[in-house]
Amino acid sequence: MMFKIGDYVRFIDEKREGYVTSEIDEHTVGVTDTDGFEIPVSTGNLTYVHGHFSNAETSNNAMPTQQVDEKFVEDGIYLAVAEDAKASVVAHFTLLNQTSYQLLFSLKTEKGGIYKGEFAGVIQPKGIVQVYTANLGDLDNWPNFTFQALYFTTSNKKPKTPLQVEKRFKSKDFSGAKNQITEINKFGWLVRLDEPALVVDAQKLKESFFTPKEERPKIAKPANEVDLHIERLRDDHQFLSQSEILEVQLAKFQGALDAAIVHQMPSIVFIHGVGNGTLRHHIHQKISKHPQVRTFMDARKEKFGYGATEVVFKV
Structure with a gap:
């Protein structure tokens, strides 16, 4: 045909x-x-x-070479898909070469096992050229595309691996909003062909599956009797206010209570002294509502009088 x-x-x-x-x-x-x-x-x-x-006849009609940036650009090969100004159902494929390489570019399509060469030509650095046209309304019947490119430059650069991208377009590729494509002065969709490959660190991936469980911090088992007198807890107690002393004592009490429960101790004794009864009151207030406490009582009156409380835990 x-x-x-x-x-x-x-x-x-x-x-x-x-x-x-x-x-x-x-x-x-x-x-x-x-x-x-x-x-x-x-x-x-x-x-x-x-x-x-036709597509084949545009192969040598790449736009004139533009001035290449002083900085050598390694990557940036895009395919712009834009509707024709006269017929919106017609979609033109334009290759944008934003690299500093001269590209020997080709496009081949395949449908039903039949291959067809659609475009072949040289695209200059920063150059653009139309490489294909399709019916946008017939997207589901579009062929499979194979884009290939060889990189060339006279600069002192290590040879770059040739590009080969196989693409099957789907409706979702054109579901998003169209953007202004400056190079062709049209609104359309931009597809990057030289997208960097996702590099997977096999060792890190393996480690992520076999990361050992973090050990829970070990809580020391408290003594059967815990003395809450401030001189036993802080060497600088003489410099503390009454509220600071009470705060230190209650912190020690709470820590020992929690540790006793963790270690499933049957009971524990807190030596709080008689004093004005403030520390004793706070301790009794806390353990009276604690779900793990079965009961509490004055401990060994013959030794401590009313200066100690024994806490008995639920089995």
Whole structure:
């Protein structure tokens, strides 16, 4: 067939132009006009429009080389997909070479086991060129694309591994909002072809599966009798206010109580002294509502009088 999808054609027998957007059979193609309607037309009734070329004929029409940045750019090969200004159903594929390399670029399609060369040409650094045209409304029937590129530069650079990207476009690729693509002065979708490969550190991945469980901090088992007199707890007690002393004593009490429960001790004695009864009151207030405490009582009156409390835990 002499006409290909993407060719801009004119009807011989009437004043109508449009893009070839489908191949119906060997002698018939679908042409979408500026109103967006696809019309079946015999290839014998079509001719190319002067100034428009098929995909294959644009291979050597890359835009003039632009000045390359002083800093050598290694990466940045994009495919811009934008709708045609005259027919929104027509999508043009434009290659954007933002690298400092000269690219020997080719595009091949495959559908139903049949391969077709669509484009081959040299794309200059910072250059752009249209490489393909498709019917955006027929996206589900698009072929598989294989993009290939060889990198060339006269600069002192180590040879770069050739690029090969196989792509099957899906509806989700064009579901997002279109963005302004400065290089072609159109709104469309931008697909990066030389996306860096995700590098997986096998060792770190392995370690993540076999990370040993963190050991819980060990809590020392408290003595059966815990003396809460401040002189037993702080050497600088004489410099502490009454509220600070009480805070230190209650902290020691709470820590010992929790440790006794962790170690499943049957009971523990807190020596708080008689004094004004403030520390004793706070201790009794806390243990009277504690879910792990079975009962509490004055401990060994013959030894401590009313200056100690024994706490008995639930079994």
